[in-house]
Amino acid sequence: MLGRLMLFRPIVVNIAKQTLKNVQLSNVIVKPQVKNFSFSTAGNITLNQPKLLSNPRIQSLANNIIPARTVTKYSYRKGKRKSVKTVLQRFYRLAWGGWIRTKCGRNKRLWKKSSARKRRLRQHVFCNATQSTLLDKMVGSYWRTPKYYVDDPYEPYHVRDEFSITSKKPRPYFPPEK
Amino acid sequence: MGSSAADKALNLLRYLPRVCLANIRDNPGAVKKSRRGRGQHGGDYHGDGNKGSGQRQNFMRLGYETGNNPFYLRFPWEPYYKGHHLRRQYPPLSLEQLQLFVETNRVDASKPIDLVSIMNTGLYQIFPDKHQFGVHLTDEGADLFKCKVNIEVQWASELVIASVEKAGGTITTAYYDQHSLQAMINTKKFFERGIPIPRRMMPPPDAIEYYSDPCKRGYLADPEEISKERLVLSQKYGYVLPNIEKDKDYTLLTERKDPRQIFHGLHPGWVVNLKDKTILKPQNEDLKEYYAS
Incomplete structure (x- = not known):
């Protein structure tokens, strides 16, 4: 039992760190629910679970991310073509x-x-x-x-001069051997 | 009187512009106008088919493969282009080209050769705004290199240094910052601006090692060390090192710029007036100290 308790502790700490990080990243006003995480026991974990994943704002953010991996032919500001x-x-x-x-x-x-x-x-x-x-x-x-x-x-x-078809430079001249 | 009409036409032709691509008519049938034919002349669906992408002309975006994992997203990442915006570029110039410049009098070998004289050939270009920092002298034609020159380049390999020194010349690698390069790529344009010649900046931290290395013939290296390394390199490549101390062109071969200097014979802070053919030098003590430091 003691061993199990020791096993769980770092997990709880990890969750607390993750929630802090998420809050900073997305600027969403969600406070982590974990209090006194260093003293929390195995039984408390389920109670102190962060409610980030069930938060509707976070869910809507996560669902509405559209990956922009396609080529932009005309940009909004300058009308330029953009790389992927x-x-x-x-x-x-x-x-x-x-x-x-x-x-x-x-x-x-x-x-x-x-x-x-x-x-x-x-x-x-x-x-x-x-x-x-x-x-x-x-x-x-x-x-x-x-x-x-x-x-x-x-x-x-970067050059393909070793093939006669693709070479760009003239081939060096070697005089015939006598 | 048909000949007079021909004469007139020929006379007219004499005053008309020369025939060129801009003023001739296309060959008959060369330009095919697009037609949207009716009935048997390509009518019906007009080649677009029935239903689907073709008919609706919904051209797919680049790389899209209708639901497949696209080719351009399929492979793991690799940092091929990491830090590309910080890496310095040195457009190459081969020893073969340099020899051609000297032999065709594009470059005067009786004077020290630097970036300015190479740019003045009009056969070599650099663009400082594209992060290009000068000449990379490459080893192509190293076996046939015969010119005795005092050359200053921005990058050179060991073989290039050996072949220049074997031919009795000297080579220096020197760094120029972007403002100095901008002054050097078109000297006339720079002098016409009427601004003082800037002082050359020191190389950035990642380049200072290269430019103070006597093996690389860096311009910040100790000359004693360099003469020692000349001998070492000649023994490594197995040639007799020409004795430049007894050479009649000794002053030419040992002429070097100051690390703050951009042009041979001109100091930083001077203003060159091309119209009056005069040089204006700073008199203020503060300015003198600034340009000397």
Whole structure:
């Protein structure tokens, strides 16, 4: 019984912290109901449960959040096109126009995946041409201009001079050997 | 008298503007007007089909996949662009290009080369407002580099430093803040503004290490240390270090700017009057102290 009591204590403290945080975040006038949380026992938990989740104002706030993840063609203030933020969080554009991305499930259920599969998941892969065109449309012109960072880890991938079709520079001339 | 009509036409043509894309007529059939035909000429549903997106012209928003988890939301986050707005950019200039500039007299190698002389070629641009901070001299053409130059760039790799020094030249890496760069990218325009030349600011904390490193030939490094590192680098890359102390261009090769100076031969605080071809220097002691500090 004592052990159980000790187990519960930190949980109660956590709830109290969470409620405080929520109140600060949403500016809703809801006070946490937990009093003297350090002395509350296991039986008191149900009584001192915060009523935040059942609060109608919080429920209405939670239900009316509309995620704005779509492209804005004309902004309200300046009439400018806006980038989709989430594209820039998930994808990276190379200077030649290709996009790279991570792989799905690279952080999920790693315990049951083989080491070779985990290695494949760690890799970053290219998007295809259709997807790259779509992503180009979803970001602004700033993201489509080349960036000249020094010590850029993606530096070798920004040009494709190793393929004859995609190379931009003339091939170096090597005189025939005698 | 048909020839006279032809003569007249030719005479007329002499005074008409030259034929160009702006004043010629399209080829017949090049422009196809959109028609909304009736009956057998594409009538009925006019190609939009019966019911659905096509008929109602409700074009789907970008990336929407009619209820699928969209492609652009499917993958985990990765901080690819983290801190991009703070990272400094240095547009590249290769050693091959630099050699071409020197050999085609775009750049005068008998004077110290800095960002101003590279910008004056008109073949290289930087945009300080796009967070670009100057020249990154890249190693392309390093094997063939033969010019003896005293060059000041904003970023250079070890190989580039080695190839410049192997050719008998010297290289410095120097930092310019955005106001200095704005003065340097178009000097004529800057002098016409009639404002005093600003003093160059010190590099930001994350760059000060680079610009005071003798291995990187930083402009804030100790010259003694730099001459030591020149020898070390020559031994690392296996070439005989040209002795610049006995070179006839010794003064040219060792000329450096003051860390506060932007233009060769001009001090901060001076005003260049291009119209009267005079230079105005500050007389006030406070101003002198300000520009010297």
